[in-house]
Amino acid sequence: MARPFLFGTNFKMNQTPTESAEFYRQLAASVQIPSDTHLFVIPPYTSLAAVTVVAGQPPHQIWVGAQNVHWAPEGAYTGEISVGMLLALDVDLVLLGHAERRRYFHEPDVELNRKVLAAVGANLRVLLAVGETAEERSFGVGGETVLRQLKIGLHDVPPEQLGLIQIAYEPVWSIGAGGTPASPEDVEPIARLIRSGCADMFGETRTSGDRGSGGDIPILYGGSVDPSNAGTFTALPDIDGLFVGRAAWTVEGFLATYRAGYEGKSTSR
Ligand code: PGA
Numbered sequence: 001m002a003r004p005f006l007f008g009t010n011f012k013m014n015q016t017p018t019e020s021a022e023f024y025r026q027l028a029a030s031v032q033i034p035s036d037t038h039l040f041v042i043p044p045y046t047s048l049a050a051v052t053v054v055a056g057q058p059p060h061q062i063w064v065g066a067q068n069v070h071w072a073p074e075g076a077y078t079g080e081i082s083v084g085m086l087l088a089l090d091v092d093l094v095l096l097g098h099a100e101r102r103r104y105f106h107e108p109d110v111e112l113n114r115k116v117l118a119a120v121g122a123n124l125r126v127l128l129a130v131g132e133t134a135e136e137r138s139f140g141v142g143g144e145t146v147l148r149q150l151k152i153g154l155h156d157v158p159p160e161q162l163g164l165i166q167i168a169y170e171p172v173w174s175i176g177a178g179g180t181p182a183s184p185e186d187v188e189p190i191a192r193l194i195r196s197g198c199a200d201m202f203g204e205t206r207t208s209g210d211r212g213s214g215g216d217i218p219i220l221y222g223g224s225v226d227p228s229n230a231g232t233f234t235a236l237p238d239i240d241g242l243f244v245g246r247a248a249w250t251v252e253g254f255l256a257t258y259r260a261g262y263e264g265k266s267t268s269r
Contacts, residue, residue, distance in 0.1 A: 003218050005234075005265050006166060006241030007258045008040030008127075009248035010067065010095060011047070020047035021054045026251045028054075028061055037262065040065050040127075042095050045081060052090045063092035065127065068101060071114035083122045093125040097153060099172045109152035116153055120161040127166050127243070128153050129222070130194070134173035142171070143193050150197050159213075162202055166218040167194055168243040174223030176245065181224040184232045191238035194219050227256040231264025240265075 011020065020043035033039055040063035043051055051064050070080035086094060096119070097112045112128070119126045130149040132142035150167065157165065169190055174182040198214030221233040222243035233239050242261045248254040 002036065002269070003216060003240045005034075005037045005262060006040070006218050006220055007037070007244070007261055008042065008063070008065070008220075008241075009244050009254060010042040010065075010098065011044060011249065012067070012100070012245065013044060014249070015043055015047055017047045017050035020044075021050040023251060024051045024054045024062065024064070027254060030251060030255060031062075031258075033061060034262075038063060039258065040093055042067055042093070042127075048086070048089050048091060055090070058090050058092070060090070060092055063125070064090070065093035065095055065125075066091050067095050067098070069094045069096070069115055069119060069124075071111070071118040073118075083118050083124055087122060087124060091124070093127055094119050095127045095129065095168075097129045097149065099129065099131055099170055099175055103172070109149055112149075112153050113155050116165075117156060120157055120164045123161075123164065125164045125166070127168055127220070129168040129170050129243070131170040131172050131175075131223070132190075137171070137173060143190060146190055147193060147197050150194060151201065154198075154201060157202075159202060162213065162217060166220060166241075167198070168220045168222050169194055170222040170243065176224075179224050181229065184236055187221055187233055187239065188236050191219055191221070191236055195238045225257060225261075227253075227260040230257050230261035231267075234261045234264035235268040237268070 042065035055064055066086050069083055070077055073082055096115050101107045116126050130146045132145040136142050136145045171182050198217045202214035204215045218240040220241040220243040221239045225242050225244045226247040244257050247257045
């Protein structure tokens with residue numbers, strides 16, 4: 001079975017609840033989602049309740065994601081949010097390991113692994129972000145960094161929960177206003193490495209029933225994606241979608257980037 005096409009945005013520390021809810025409402029009203037596609041938006045915590053109200057009863061047409069979660073079910077962790085709290089809001093997905101969380105909040109791989117296991121253990125989808133820094137790339141260890149993040153992050157995920165996992169490859173040097181956009185030639189070998197790393201960990205192809213396999217895990221690309229380059233990344237065989245920041249922060253920009261990415265994938269299939 002072909003892997004689904006995924007496309008979504010992370011609002012980072014932007015937007016009020018009213019703004020996020022309006023974005024979701026407008027987006028849902030303007031898009032027809034093909035059966036092979038999943039769209040998602042990841043607003044800040046304070047917008048989640050307002051957005052899930054607009055999204056209505058699950059299953060949500062457009063997945064609503066959170067930007068982080070704690071691994072413990074409850075307890076003395078001031079400022080943190082648990083998986084159960086997200087599920088109580090009907091959140092569909094949690095982003096873990098975004099480059100900004102790793103860089104500014106020093107989230108190590110082992111901690112991310114605890115978060116991944118807590119989320120999938122409660123049936124919450126995970127988008128695990130991986131990516132090397134410019135410095136790691138300059139020393140020629142970009143691939144090693146990404147594989148380490150992947151292997152520790154997904155350690156001990158049970159095969160029957162693999163269907164809840166998606167990976168976002170986001171080279172740190174390509175993200176945000178100060179980033180240098182990557183080329184498809186930069187992305188292709190790392191995407192292939194992630195694909196083979198997943199297959200090494202979890203097997204190449206689906207073996208039986210609902211046991212997932214490494215080869216089925218969707219891989220998204222992110223970092224300075226916009227409508228002009230979206231299709232060049234999705235044309236790569238191991239890229240199954242896009243994870244976009246700035247270019248998708250307006251409904252028009254979201255739609256234009258999604259359509260360019262979807263077209264790039266469709267023409268390459
Ligand atoms: P960008 O952000 O598209 O604005 O570069 C991507 C990200 O941080 O995930």
